[in-house]
Amino acid sequence: MNLVYLVIAMALVTYIPRMLPMVLLQNVKLPAYVKAFMKLIPYAALGALIFPGALTSAGADHMGAAVMGCSLAILLAWFGTNLILVVAGGIAGSFIINLFF
Secondary structure (H helix, E strand, O other): OHHHHHHHHHHHHHHHHHHHHHHHOOOOOOOHHHHHHHHHHHHHHHHHHHHHHHHOOOOHHHHHHHHHHHHHHHHHHHOOOOHHHHHHHHHHHHHHHHHHO
């Protein structure tokens, strides 16, 4: 029975901080620059989560291959290439540099 109380307490502790801002701030109008900043947060968070792993994906001995793969993926993404092609291009770039150097 204590486990049920623990799960309920954890659910409340998780839900309340997410619910309160939506309820208390629902009528607040944000300036345009704050809205523009908020739209960029998911991209920054995703980059912060992915970038360190991408640089260490080829191992410590092959940092150049990882940097080249990341650079190629960034270049492909910059030109608006499909996400699958960006990932495949980054992997292929890292593989080719790792194969020949």
